[in-house]
Amino acid sequence: IAFDVEKLTWELEFFVKHYLLAYKGATPSEAERAALREEWSGIVDELASERRVLCHRDYHSRNLMLHRDALFIIDFQDARMGPDTYDLASLLRDSYVDLSPQQVDGLIAFFLAHKSGNRAPADEFRRRFDLMALQRNLKALGTFGYMTTSRNNTVYIQYIPRTLAYVKANLAKYP
Numbered sequence: 560i561a562f563d564v565e566k567l568t569w570e571l572e573f574f575v576k577h578y579l580l581a582y583k584g585a586t587p588s589e590a591e592r593a594a595l596r597e598e599w600s601g602i603v604d605e606l607a608s609e610r611r612v613l614c615h616r617d618y619h620s621r622n623l624m625l626h627r628d629a630l631f632i633i634d635f636q637d638a639r640m641g642p643d644t645y646d647l648a649s650l651l652r653d654s655y656v657d658l659s660p661q662q663v664d665g666l667i668a669f670f671l672a673h674k675s676g677n678r679a680p681a682d683e684f685r686r687r688f689d690l691m692a693l694q695r696n697l698k699a700l701g702t703f704g705y706m707t708t709s710r711n712n713t714v715y716i717q718y719i720p721r722t723l724a725y726v727k728a729n730l731a732k733y734p
Contacts (some may be wrong), residue, residue: 561611562641567603567694569625571595574701582704602694606642609687614641623625644684648692654699654718686733693729696722 575595579585587595615622615635622634647670651663658666667688677695679687699722703715 560639562607562639562645563613564603564607567606568599568711570698570701571599571603571694572700573705574697575702578700581708585691602690605687606691606694609642609644609684611640612643614639614645615649616641616645618646618649620650620656642687642691644688644691645695648688648695651688652692652696654696654703654722654725657721689729693726693733696725696729700726 575587575592579587615632616639617634617639620634622632624631624633647667651658651666667685668681671678671684700719703719703722706712706715
């Protein structure tokens with residue numbers, strides 16, 4: 560099982576269904592929906608073509624636990640093969656934690672300095688990271704909308720502004 564075109568597209572449609580339509584009450588026209596699908600297509604084609612590695616799939620602050628000065632990673636039952644930027648984007652564009660742009664830049668530089676294997680130029684890696692973060696954050700917004708509207712669990716509403724800010728920043732950076 561991998562993050563392929565089908566899975567990445569499903570997650571973006573999940574965002575439309577549960578965040579835009581159900582949570583926000585948006586009523587996009589068919590032409591607007593078609594335009595979104597066209598944008599999704601370009602994004603998922605690029606992400607699905609990236610080099611695949613094992614991805615935790617939910618690698619964020621709440622799944623990293625410290626116990627007696629040792630780091631433990633939990634909640635990995637949904638791991639699958641995916642883009643090499645996936646887990647880093649999940650961690651550094653975490654809906655639950657604020658990181659400054661300088662912190663993100665420094666952590667990406669640290670990652671690239673210690674990464675083995677395929678060494679893409681830093682600017683190319685950053686673009687792929689930002690694209691993956693955009694997809695990941697849109698999917699997270701879909702999850703927050705789903706939990707709120709379908710499960711009556713409003714705890715995730717507080718994380719929407721941060722996640723939406725990440726999305727808006729990437730959309731402004733890469734029109």
